[in-house]
Amino acid sequence: MIAEFRLPDLGEGLPEAEIVQWLVARGDEVTLNQPIAEVETAKAIVELPSPFAGTVSDLHAAAGDVVAVGAPLIAIDVPGDVGALAGAGGAGSADPAGVTRETAADTAAAAADTDATVPNLVGYGAAPRTAGRPQRRARAVRAAAASASASDTAVLAHAPHDVVAPAPTEDLRHERPRSTPPVRAYAKERGVDLALVEASGVTGVIRREDVDRYADAMRAQAASASATAAPGTPGARETRIPIRGVRKHTAAAMVQSAFTAPHVTTFLEVDVTETVRLVADLRADRRLDGHRIGILAVAAKAVCLALRAEPSLNARWDGPAGEIVQFHYVNLGIAAATERGLVVPHIADADRLTLVELADAIGALAQTARSGRSAPGALSGGTFSITNFGVFGIDAGTPILNPGEAGILGLGSVRRRPWEHDGQIVLRDIVTLSLSFDHRLADGQEASRFLRAVGDILREPGRAMLLS
Structure with missing residues (x-):
């Protein structure tokens, strides 16, 4: 069963936080209260502990992304009944802080209920924004544009930081990419997000050559962008620095x-x-x-x-x-x-x-x-x-x-x-x-x-x- 952890209100009354770095990756096994990420608020860097033990099935933001309080942060594949674990782990609370229980059958219903506040580590956070959330990686966009070409997917994956994607009609973010453990390890070594890689074979299983093709395309695109508009390069007339934190x-x-x-x-x-x-x-x-x-x-x-x-x-x-x-x-x-x-x-x-x-x-x-x-x-x-x-x-x-x-x-x-x-x-x-x-x-x-x-x-x- 998929348990989704939303960014909690860290007790400072701040509406958002920036992902400094992930301490886990897709496919990793995590234990209860294991640190999973470092986030930077307007005041300090804070480690977030895992509310569940299980397998990381999805990361909804990349390092450097600014995430709104109450927005999905990480999905964990938890064995057994999430509700039972939540009842055992909470003190007078049905759910651990910031956790939403979802299955494939009720994903759409949960996504539609965006007006309610969600429980989190300290009190209640802001309701998720219905208009979308800042993205660098087009996880939600992939479901709505599955027929797009590989080059289109690459462009979406590296869209500007302030791009807000409309809510897709079908959300496949909780679907774990099909691959073998050696391929997952290889992708992690190359720094590739398997959720962004398209399988070339008829079986739909991602292979090493798929990872290599995606990584090479991203490297070529990054080199091209750097050659045309990299800030701080010789001759650049100005540098723009995001105001945050x-x-x-x-x-x-x-x-x-x-x-x-x-x-x-x-x-x-x-x-x-x-x-x-x-x-x-x-x-x-x-x-x-x-x-x-x-x-x-x-x-x-x-x-x-x-x-x-x-x-x-x-x-x-x-x-x-x-x-x-x-x-x-x-x-x-x-x-x-x-x-x-x-x-x-x-x-x-x-x-x-x-x-x-x-x-x-x-x-x-x-x-x-x-x-x-x-x-x-x-x-x-x-x-x-x-x-x-x-x-x-x-x-x-x-x-x-x-x-x-x-x-x-x-x-x-x-x-x-x-x-x-x-x-x-x-x-x-x-x-x-x-x-x-x-x-x-x-x-x-x-x-x-x-x-x-x-x-x-x-x-x-x-x-x-x-x-x-």
Whole structure:
């Protein structure tokens, strides 16, 4: 019996996800909860576990495809009664998350019922789109165009990413291509999807030469397309990059924040020579081997201490309720630049951590963010953020608020500059702090007090730590 797994709502309220890579292929045997794919949402890369044990009969999307929540993702040939397995595996639920039971007899009826939401890993996802779904491979199209030539099938298989195919009158996506195990292994080795290969013999069984013919045709077509319009080739005048994933989410969030919260930015230059010395001493302390304590960790501690005195900067504007929500904890966001774009995961209850614990948390957070493994819960729910301009050699900037937060502190590069100290001009370590804040939640006086408090702690960290 064929069990179909639909893309679940991953608990972030996002309508779609991109297939990063498949961890299984057609014909593979999978076990319950075995990872089957990595998908990228607008916030993180997530592994999807298999809801069933069985044989993979179809993959409904290719790596790089953007799939809507609730759309078919993978079909698994499950031995025995799917309903019995679902009842045994679920806790108070008739079906595992995101699973639809289908047989050859009721495929058409199931396909017609597109208005109902489908159960998934977390809650209920969006109803499948009746107009079709983005495709790169023409699995559904093959059923409606079975009489098309092999060259037509090849063109459909490599249609542009945003092509939406109309729903076919007859859906054969659950029909497993007829081939022998050696041929399936050979096709997998060559990277060929057997669902796209036409059998040349009268028996309808796909052979090695069919796989070779299809692979050669695709290679020739790809070479031809590359020769005519490959982006990034010498002489190309422009390159178009799809807006998706983290960059798409970040852009939307920044536009929303910039045009919703009235931003004000204020600056303060601070002599951080003592903080630089403290960091050097802590790094030289063998008892702290393995704990990389830097100026960012000290600044994070300073922010947590200053927010105690200025709670207006640790708050949220709740317009619909007509209330200002002040937090009695600090979920400190740390902006992290990654290959996928800017993300701001937060450290929960950062105000309860020691300096060493904060340094460890920042290091772990940055490593996880750069690998794309930040948990969805860590990417929302922050109350205040820090962005470190200094790592890029920048002195100052006007950071945009993370949506829903009252303030964000920009930490500039530490510069050795002439500075007045004890009545003399000497070289000191100077940093510029940039504070952007929501003027609905804090006025200039409160923001200035907060920024001076952070500056005072960085100026004399030893004294401040005694009071923490």
